[in-house]
Amino acid sequence: MSYFTKAKFLTSAPGITHLSPFEGIEIAFAGRSNAGKSSALNKLTRQKNLARTSKTPGRTQLINLFELDEYRRLVDLPGYGYAQVPIAMKKKWQKSLGEYLQKRECLRGLVVLMDIRHPLKDLDQDLIFWAVSAKLPVLILLTKADKLKAGKRKAQTLMVREAALAFQGDVSVHAFSSLSGIGLSEAENKLMTWLEVSKTTNDDE
Template identity: 75%
Template sequence: MSYYTKAKFFTSAPDIRHLKDDSGIEVAFAGRSNAGKSSALNTLTRQKNLARTSKTPGRTQLINVFELDDNLRLVDLPGYGFAKVPMATKLKWQKSLGEYLQKRKSLKGLVVLMDIRHPFKDLDQDLIHWAVDAGIPVLALLTKADKLKSGKRKAQLLMAQEAALAFMGDVTVNTFSSLNRHGLPELEQMLDKWLGRTTSDDDEAVAAE
């Protein structure tokens, strides 16, 4: 059983000032409002409704925190870019994202989700630049990989990996599909690394069950 099935909702906050004490380790998920972020979190945790999915992109306007253990958390950051919301709200979201990335000491990794057919749009690039400037490693996750045939998917991955070099930081690119769980083991491996987990942790967890 995956460690990430343990995830449970902990709190929601409008901005960094309303979050829990800045201790332990957090890994954050961010992406455009139509990038499949909620679906990816639900697939990772094997829970259908942990992160709310909506037919109206942009409904997630809060920072949502999910607890794994006392000191380990997954954080669902507000979606950006696509939602039909007032400009003042969009600017508030962007400020909130920037503050979180630059000031949150417990943040040890950022997963930026992008539709594999439309990677590295302007706001995606801004987000990655913020993370790189703050010394945070990034996993650029190309979602909806099931929409492309194998050859096209590999070509998009290679193109994105080449584009990622321009960020001059710790930026890894992988493909992912919530529909068929393509790329899920690689996502879990990266999260394990950032959260400081080892395979022996899983062995102990199984033994305790």
């Protein structure tokens, strides 16, 4: 059984400044509003409705916290870049997002989700540069990988891996599909390392 099946909804916060201090470990998930972030979280946790998927990308503007155990959490950040919100609100959110990545002491890693067909948009790159400047490791998941044939999927993944070298940080890249499970085990292994979950921890719980 996967460690992530124990995830349960903890709380929602209207903004990054509303998150209370936490002594454990948090892993944040971020991505454009149509990148399939909620679907990826549901696939990871083997729960159909843990993270709510919306037919209108960008509708969710709350930060959602999911508890794995009392020391470990997953943080679902609002989607960006698609929602029909005022420019001033977008800029305010981007500023607070940068502060969160650089000042949230319990944050141990950032998962950035991108549609494999449209990777590395400007906001995606801003996010990764913020994380790298804060010495955070980054996992890029190229979602909807099932929509490409194997050859094209591999070529896209290699292209993004090469482009990611420019960030000059701890940035890894994997193709991912919440439908077929492509890349699921790689994502799990990376997150388990960040969360400092050992086989012993799993056995004890």
